[in-house]
Amino acid sequence: MGANLAANYVQAVAMVLFVIGFANLLLQKNLLKKIIGFNIMDSGTYLFLADMGYIKGRVAPIVTDGIQEVERYINPIPSGLVLTGIVVSVSVTALMLSLTVRLYKRYHSLDLDEISMLIKKEKGV
């Protein structure tokens, strides 16, 4: 075990969030709950990225009073990456939800096992 776990507790929380979302993906049978789990995973990633860019005692990267020294601002790159993540997660969530709507309209169920059972029956297996 490394020495920095206590200092990096925010990242540890981000990892716990990620794993909670991943466990939801694996263990839930309900499709909507799976999608919620996916979104929790996304939140963990954002928290991790945002925490990566933070530097103690520095302010947000918006130039004030014309001061342009590196020692004054936090790292702006992870903040930009979080934005990319949010946009992709919104799109993917909308796509998954629309697929779920179509599945529900067809099979009148959100339970994954039940849907696969009904599909099997349809195919005549």
Added chain:
Amino acid sequence: MSRRKTDEEYRQTGAFRFFRWLSGSKDAYIDTVEMKPQTEAVETKEEEERREAEHKHAVEKAYDSNNRAIIVFNKIYRLVAAIFTVFLLVSLIYAVSYLPKIGDADNATSNEVARRYIENGVQETGAVNIVSGMILTYRAFDTFGETNVLFIATCCVMLMLMLDEKILEKMDGRDDRRFEPKSDPILKTMASFLCPVIFIFAIYILFNGHLSPGGGFSGGAVLGAGMIIYVNAFGFKNTQRFFNETIYKIAKISALCMYGLIGSYFYITGANHIANHIPLGKVGELISGGIILPINIVVGIEVACTMYAFYALFRRGGL
């Protein structure tokens, strides 16, 4: 003497096909993509009973308490999933404990790239907000890709959920909208106060993206949220007066094209060391920042259209 095309000749040109597609009189999918109209299934009593029986049968079969194989499989699956999750958690936290200390200025992440963005960003991009300047000039290709992702996502959701216009007209006042708060007095009064404020706030965020926290994505999201409140309060009929499918298509596609044009101009001039004719302006003023302000506006339009389209498509299957 200019030569005039006959109607027959004009019909063979690309412009005719483009404007026919744009006006929506010819659907590009008809005769090219196999399509089945989405209809709400009308069930008789027997059919419903049969479906219920099938449903029950499927549930019984999926969670059969007498079928040993299923029980064993479910148990093993849960066990393996739990073990894998715990393994993942332990290994991730183990990795975190070896990462450099957060808040340390000497971390590997705060490297020369970040230094360059902070030290030269204001001079090179004209934006006071370094993140905004970074994502819309240095990393403009990346942001263009994001905007395309949003565009493609709405196209896919439309393919999945869009209903035929005739069905929509027939369903007017039914379907999901049976839960619509029809002219709810509280919502209506509040929305008439809130909507203008939200729209003005959204425009403020859009136009100040290079000066303060904000920009195209957040401003567009606020604008979309304002439109969703408006729809909830006043219904789709009122919204369609200023935002229908044609306006949605024109706004969305022209915003994306504008972004592409501005971005490619910026990149071609920059890559070939040609003088860039977009003035950066005085740093800190509203009209400044070169390409950042127009790109923020087109991205805002794109995001607002996306947010509203997602909501409208999920709610009633049409804009």
